[in-house]
Amino acid sequence: MNRLMERYLRRDALPTLFCPGCGNGIVQYAAIAAIDNLGIRPDTACVSGIGCSSWIPCYFNMDVMHTTHGRALAFAQGLKLAQPDKKVLVFTGDGDCLAIGGNHLLHACKRNIDITVILVNNHIYGMTGGQKSPATPESAVTKTSPWGAYDEPIQGAETAMSLGATYVARWTTAHPVQLQKSIEAGIKHKGFSLIEVISQCPTQSGKSVYGSKDPAFIMNYLKESSYVYKEGMDEPQGKIKCGVLIHDNDRSEYIERMEARMNQFRSAKPVKVKNSKEIENTRSVER
Amino acid sequence: MKISIDNSFCKGCEICLAVCPKNVYGISKKRNSYGSAMPEAIMESECIACRLCERLCPDAAINVEEERK
Amino acid sequence: MESQTVEPLPRGGRKVILQGNEACARAAVYAGCRFFAGYPITPSTEIIEYLSAEMINAGGTFIQMEDEIASACAIVGARWGGKKAMTATSGPGFTLMQETIGFAAVTETPVVIVNVQRGGPSTGQPTMSSQQDIYQVKYGSHGDYEIIALTPSSVQEMYDFTIRAFELSEKFRTPVILLADEVVGHMREKITIYDGERKIRGGHRNYVVSPQEDFYTGGNCLVEGQLHDEEGMRVGHLAEKSGEFIRSISGKILNHIDEIQDVESYFMENADIAILAYGSVSRPALNAVKLAKGIKLSADEKEGKLRFLKKILRRKSAGENPYSHLNVGLIKVNTVWPFPEKEIQRLAAKCRYVFVPEMNAGKYYKEIERCLWGSTVISLPKIGGEIHSPSELMESIAGEVRDNE
Numbered sequence: 001m002n003r004l005m006e007r008y009l010r011r012d013a014l015p016t017l018f019c020p021g022c023g024n025g026i027v028q029y030a031a032i033a034a035i036d037n038l039g040i041r042p043d044t045a046c047v048s049g050i051g052c053s054s055w056i057p058c059y060f061n062m063d064v065m066h067t068t069h070g071r072a073l074a075f076a077q078g079l080k081l082a083q084p085d086k087k088v089l090v091f092t093g094d095g096d097c098l099a100i101g102g103n104h105l106l107h108a109c110k111r112n113i114d115i116t117v118i119l120v121n122n123h124i125y126g127m128t129g130g131q132k133s134p135a136t137p138e139s140a141v142t143k144t145s146p147w148g149a150y151d152e153p154i155q156g157a158e159t160a161m162s163l164g165a166t167y168v169a170r171w172t173t174a175h176p177v178q179l180q181k182s183i184e185a186g187i188k189h190k191g192f193s194l195i196e197v198i199s200q201c202p203t204q205s206g207k208s209v210y211g212s213k214d215p216a217f218i219m220n221y222l223k224e225s226s227y228v229y230k231e232g233m234d235e236p237q238g239k240i241k242c243g244v245l246i247h248d249n250d251r252s253e254y255i256e257r258m259e260a261r262m263n264q265f266r267s268a269k270p271v272k273v274k275n276s277k278e279i280e281n282t283r284s285v286e287r
Numbered sequence: 288m289k290i291s292i293d294n295s296f297c298k299g300c301e302i303c304l305a306v307c308p309k310n311v312y313g314i315s316k317k318r319n320s321y322g323s324a325m326p327e328a329i330m331e332s333e334c335i336a337c338r339l340c341e342r343l344c345p346d347a348a349i350n351v352e353e354e355r356k
Numbered sequence: 357m358e359s360q361t362v363e364p365l366p367r368g369g370r371k372v373i374l375q376g377n378e379a380c381a382r383a384a385v386y387a388g389c390r391f392f393a394g395y396p397i398t399p400s401t402e403i404i405e406y407l408s409a410e411m412i413n414a415g416g417t418f419i420q421m422e423d424e425i426a427s428a429c430a431i432v433g434a435r436w437g438g439k440k441a442m443t444a445t446s447g448p449g450f451t452l453m454q455e456t457i458g459f460a461a462v463t464e465t466p467v468v469i470v471n472v473q474r475g476g477p478s479t480g481q482p483t484m485s486s487q488q489d490i491y492q493v494k495y496g497s498h499g500d501y502e503i504i505a506l507t508p509s510s511v512q513e514m515y516d517f518t519i520r521a522f523e524l525s526e527k528f529r530t531p532v533i534l535l536a537d538e539v540v541g542h543m544r545e546k547i548t549i550y551d552g553e554r555k556i557r558g559g560h561r562n563y564v565v566s567p568q569e570d571f572y573t574g575g576n577c578l579v580e581g582q583l584h585d586e587e588g589m590r591v592g593h594l595a596e597k598s599g600e601f602i603r604s605i606s607g608k609i610l611n612h613i614d615e616i617q618d619v620e621s622y623f624m625e626n627a628d629i630a631i632l633a634y635g636s637v638s639r640p641a642l643n644a645v646k647l648a649k650g651i652k653l654s655a656d657e658k659e660g661k662l663r664f665l666k667k668i669l670r671r672k673s674a675g676e677n678p679y680s681h682l683n684v685g686l687i688k689v690n691t692v693w694p695f696p697e698k699e700i701q702r703l704a705a706k707c708r709y710v711f712v713p714e715m716n717a718g719k720y721y722k723e724i725e726r727c728l729w730g731s732t733v734i735s736l737p738k739i740g741g742e743i744h745s746p747s748e749l750m751e752s753i754a755g756e757v758r759d760n761e
Contacts, residue, residue, distance in 0.1 A: 001293045001296060001348065002293075002341055002344070002347040002348070002350045003350055004341075004347075005347035006347075009347065010578075010587075010589075012589070013589055014296060015296050015298070015320075015346060016345075016346065018345060018346075019298075020298035020299055020321065020345075021298070021300030021301075021302055021345060022345050023345065025344070025345025025347065026342065026343055026345055028345075028347070029341070029342050029343075029347065030342070033342075042572070042574065043572065045571045050581075058578060058580070061576050063436075063571040063572065063575065063576060063577050064577070064578050064579065065433065065436060065571075066578070066579065066580045066581055066582070067429065067432075067459065067581060068455055068456065068459050071425065071426070071456070074421065074425065074426040074429030074430055075429045075433035076433060077419070077421075077426075077430055077433065078391070078393060078429065078430030078431060078433025078437070078441070079434065079436055079571065080433075081391065081417045081419060081430070081434060081437075082391055082417065082436075082438060082439040083438065083571070083572055086437075086571075086572050103422055103423065103426075104422065106422070107421075107426070173343070176339070176342035202300075214301075215300050215301075215302055216300075216301060216302050216304070216305030216306070219305070219306070219343075265412070
């Protein structure tokens with residue numbers, strides 16, 4: 001078995017439940033390589049929701065929380081606030097994050113809390129058998145869009161950017177080296193980072209979106225139909241926009257703001273808690 | 288280079304065959320524990336250790352070791 | 357992991373007048389809670405407002421999340437980060453939290469959830485009290501699981517039971533719900549509180565299946581919502597192991613009911629009629645028993661008694677107690693779940709009648725009826741949001757006894 005992955009995977013849990021050729025395994029390698037390269041293994045915990053991509057961290061021999069559908073970000077924020085000096089890495093999918101989890105994405109981005117999210121987008125609900133997801137392209141025939149989808153798909157990376165995320169990147173599974181580098185940059189970035197990975201689901205998306213169940217074919221298609229964004233370039237139409245879309249170091253991070261406000265509050269005159277009344281031989285409420 | 292593919296993890300997706308820039312891999316007659324045909328490094332000497340196959344194998348079945356001369 | 361020793365609450369402390377909700381919040385801080393995530397909802401809002409300041413003062417973390425689901429999830433996440441955590445809500449919010457409560461039960465995460473009940477269903481009666489969630493607190497989430505629920509009836513109990521909730525949740529590694537209601541949440545009474553922090557250690561290795569090391573301590577814990585084994589690996593596809601898991605997480609509570617239960621009795625020694633009450637309804641229930649016994653009431657109860665006596669004077673000669681022929685006692689249930697069946701059977705063994713007043717359409721009385729086959733169990737439901745009065749209770753009781761004999 002691969003020497004790097006051997007050190008990180010739970011041997012007893014293998015082989016993974018992913019289909020042959022699934023992009024999730026490629027995301028696993030990139031994430032592990034990033035954690036290993038940064039040397040942060042004991043200080044990192046992973047949180048995931050429900051879906052095929054949420055199984056990615058369950059094979060890691062690390063602290064992992066495999067939570068409920070759409071709520072990974074809520075659990076992750078609680079964990080981060082309890083141990084603000086540690087790292088939290090969230091694995092989620094297009095359905096988990098952009099459908100049921102949309103509200104938590106909104107607020108986590110708005111807070112700009114220091115969490116790194118890897119959004120594995122396979123354009124479908126794979127685990128449950130191939131139903132339409134918010135990222136399914138228009139006219140794709142899925143188990144819940146038998147006449148073809150008539151919804152414009154949500155762009156995960158752009159959505160996160162517009163909601164206030166300060167490090168956003170998009171790559172495909174055909175860009176494994178860049179993906180690893182972006183994950184490292186996202187973890188190092190002090191603020192909310194979201195790395196969207198366009199990933200192949202040969203079993204379901206292969207049928208509904210790409211027209212072929214051959215994983216190599218889909219990966220080749222992803223590579224051919226993507227371009228790497230550089231500021232000021234003439235962007236081609238109808239192609240997948242890859243690259244680092246935003247890297248903003250100016251916006252303040254949630255925990256930083258919270259602690260600054262608390263320190264300000266502690267040194268000023270303390271707030272008297274409303275409605276509380278103490279009597280008899282007691283100390284005064286005011287500190 | 289010494290290339291090993293673990294047959295207990297390989298699922299026979301053949302991504303390694305498609306991505307190798309030096310066409311090192313071919314299909315062998317061996318079967319993995321999934322029951323599908325396993326790839327093997329038929330042109331091992333051509334390997335330049337780019338490690339794309341390691342990164343892109345979804346099951347971490349491939350290990351590329353650089354032999355010191 | 358060391359087994360937990362429960363020390364009695366310290367002597368002394370100091371006296372303050374507090375609102376029920378505030379007492380609960382203060383008790384949480386005293387019990388070592390250092391993370392609170394919540395969402396405002398009447399009538400629990402005072403808890404989140406108090407803790408938005410005091411949790412910080414105590415060196416903890418506070419966050420108002422975007423909804424109740426996020427609040428419940430955040431407290432589970434924080435507990436795995438090593439911080440004792442609590443949230444507080446009411447009916448509609450409590451309904452939203454059910455999936456997460458099930459997750460906490462399956463992953464064996466100790467958390468405390470306060471439900472200050474209001475009239476339901478749906479938006480219901482935001483400012484009126486009820487006890488309508490008594491079954492939801494046990495059966496709210498899908499699946500087979502057990503929880504512990506405590507029902508305070510006074511501001512002192514809001515304080516004491518919150519501390520107990522943290523102790524029980526850590527001991528059994530389970531979510532514990534403090535099932536309060538608007539009456540006890542908003543009343544103000546003089547109580548005894550303590551300063552400092554109560555040390556609560558957790559974890560009984562013998563009871564718990566799931567991994568339980570806090571994150572970042574080298575435990576490499578897999579916290580898994582699917583039914584799992586000791587490593588956290590899923591066993592949902594294996595029928596026998598799945599059954600074993602459910603029996604484990606339920607058994608850790610059901611097999612230790614005697615360590616969990618808290619049932620008080622008043623005047624039950626020779627009683628042949630019992631009132632069985634929980635939560636705020638046990639206050640008028642106790643006063644009803646005292647009235648029936650002609651016991652002198654305290655100053656604030658006298659006013660009620662005077663009105664009651666005047667009513668009696670109109671019907672009978674002065675000084676006669678119309679209920680003196682009824683030998684009534686009170687069974688006060690402080691831990692409604694797990695159901696303290698044996699204790700209730702023991703206390704009500706000699707009773708011909710057991711009356712169960714509830715501020716709902718009649719729910720918990722079904723549990724009592726099921727386990728007391730020697731007594732006639734009569735439900736005294738009251739819906740609309742107002743609490744039973746002692747005279748109302750005694751009139752109903754006297755009437756029922758008269759009709760049945």
